[in-house]
Amino acid sequence: MLITQLKDREIIESLICGKAFVINCHGCKEVFFDEKGANELQKELMEAGKLTGILTTDYICNPENMKLRLERYAKQIEEADTVLVFSCGVGVQTVSEYLADKRVCAACDTFALPGYQGVTPLEYDCDQCGECYLNLTGGICPITACSKSLVNGQCGGAKDGKCEVNHDMECGWERIQRRLAQVGRLDVLKKCPVQVRNYATYKDINKE
């Protein structure tokens, strides 16, 4: 799941260079896509004669269907100098691989959403670090709930339970302490050895 925000209008206009063909991806729209903003902009561009066509579809990251759809619009794509894709980075790359001889541009920035890997918008984050610490922390993730991703307890910088990096955020380790106290497991924290984090890349870790 990825969400996107439109790039600034000036940037989008500067990307067009001549005429553009627009591809909108609505696949993850239930989570977020600025449909109204994109529609208004595209309507104006169309009226100004800057577009050869618009294809609004979904899941352009699905390569089989993307191919079929691009074939249907081959002529309008041919007429365009630029293909302007309103999607996340995966979609833009899928299109640019199919249209390798075409100038393919991204009209959106992919919202930085590390941790939101679930299938439904959820308040929990998982950074997919590959070394789940939740056993030691009563099920509160120190990687995402602590600004510093500390794995051996609090940094000591919190004031009144608030993080020193982000005052609006609760100290993750205070939350962990409370949770463990609540379930009577504080000794787990005291007894556990120093945690060493593996910072290797995912490829190294998953090699086995």
Add this chain to the structure above:
Amino acid sequence: MEDYTKYKLKGTDELIPLLSDLDNIFVLACNKCFKEFETFDEPDCEKFVEFAKEQGKTVTGSLKVDFLCNKTQTLKKLQEAIPEGTENIFVISCGLGIQTIADACPLPVFAASNSLNYQGHHGMALTKKACDACAQCYLNITGGICPIVDCSKSLLNGQCGGAKNGKCEVDPNKDCAWEKIQQRLAAQGRLDELKNQPVQLRDYSKVNFKVINEYVKSVREARLDGYYGGVHPSEKKELAEHIPLVRFPEPDTVVIPLSQHAGAPANPIVAVGDTVAVGQKIGEIAGFISANVHSSVSGTVVAVEPRLHPTQGREVMSVVIKSDGKNTLHESVKPRKPLEELTPDEIVDLVNESGIVGMGGAGFPTYVKLKPGKPIDAVLLNGCECEPLLTADHRVLLEYADDVIYGLKAVMKAVAAPKGIIVIEDNKPDAIELMQAKVEGMEGIEVAVARTKYPQGAEKMLIKRVLGKQVPSGGLPADVGAVVCNVSTVKAISDAIKTGMPLIERVVTVTGEKIANPGNFIVKIGTSAKELIDYCGGIVGDYAEVKAGGPMMGFLLPDLNVPIIKGSNGLICIESDISTEVSCIKCGRCVDVCPMELKPLYFSKLADAEDWLGMKERNVMDCIECRSCEYICSSKIPLVSKIKAGKNAIRGMK
């Protein structure tokens, strides 16, 4: 296909010390997501249970849950799942599922698995393309090849110089991303762009989790508002919502099917050569669930024969009438007693006599609804029109507000309901304002505004949203004290009382991006869909298809020579879809959007295997065929066709 399974069991070296002083374990396992849907039950749960037993532990039970991170559904299951005597819960899932359970359970929760560590694979389809979600997309200057994920060093300003023979120095199995970028741009004649590009700086500041958290929270609230699930397809109502109603020109010939409703087709009571008048009954109700059918023109019956039906996709017995253009009224068409003097039974009889059926599309005989046999607390007047594109009900609300309210009062009187609630989605502010002004000071009638979400107009969703009540599985609205009527239906009831005119015409929207001139029309039942399309200037552009109804639940019309019937709220001309079904990847979207809280992905698998009993066990009969699952499916699986096949097979088993 790539497998982006999210977790794997922790190693025994970690699990043995973890288990050492814990006992009485309950195991909760996620059935995994984002992998090809090959098996119903992932093996990790049994594996861990076995292992725990080997360690001499008591396992109080185990449960496999689909999409453990789907909080709403998981919490429902959890309530009764955990047996007495359980002291510790072990969760097998990615970090999201574990945190969901840890938050919800008072017992200590442990992770028996690690999330797999990979970055950037965010697409819905399982492709090799990766995106790091850096929020500073560089693809525009690199020919669509991502320097963040494809370059080992995530360099933004060209190659490091370490590549040998085009291979990365960090990972010799990998092509140098910057060489690929260079080649792609050279092929497109865009190398100058790269040369003239200013130095790119990357913003390495930390992600603002607060902003994301708040955003995600708001999305979730909107998703769960009123009822679980639902979707927000592009509405495109602006094409026709502002266009006032126009009476469609008198048709020369009408084809009136004797089956325009749920239940038994009406029996024809006219023969070829008979002269008929407007409002004359031509088909007699044939059973409890059936409806009368009337002539919409005056003229001569020229055929009583099977003709192609717009929504059944086959030929059904129809009466074909050639109009004499005079519109002579039948003697039965005369105003009835005012509502105040009509008894509830008289209202029900009149509704039956007038052939009124649900005009939202389903065509359930309305008189049956008006005899609920149970006390009714409220009549919900369904003005949601949640289908995209359609604006027929919207226009009826605006142009027949008084008739609609009169009809609502008649229904309230018929079922002895103290309350009538007009429910309108918030994308029709003009209708809301008008209706609020009209019902001001009226006793027992109010307007409820519902946040737009499809399929809000489905009875069960509407009841949940407005009354907060859940219609039991297999039950009817009356079971929770509600009757739901469409606005066009009550307008027809009002006409039947005020003028005595049975249901012979209705409001039809003709719209879509592929029709020349959209509009909203008052159309006689039996008018040809082709005449409407032609009248609106015909189809423009390529790859168009026409549907009877909306884009979500409408029926494809391969042949336009079909009549408008009582349930025809619109004809839409839209671009046809060209997608092929690919394998289910367990993305979980269908489960996330199903308003009946079913798991459509299983229906697809079970239908392919013709395991109808399996479908029945998974409550396929509760499916309302709203098509939300099919709309959201990232693999384009025709889920509703498969569900319908299952339902038909199950009905056949009885």
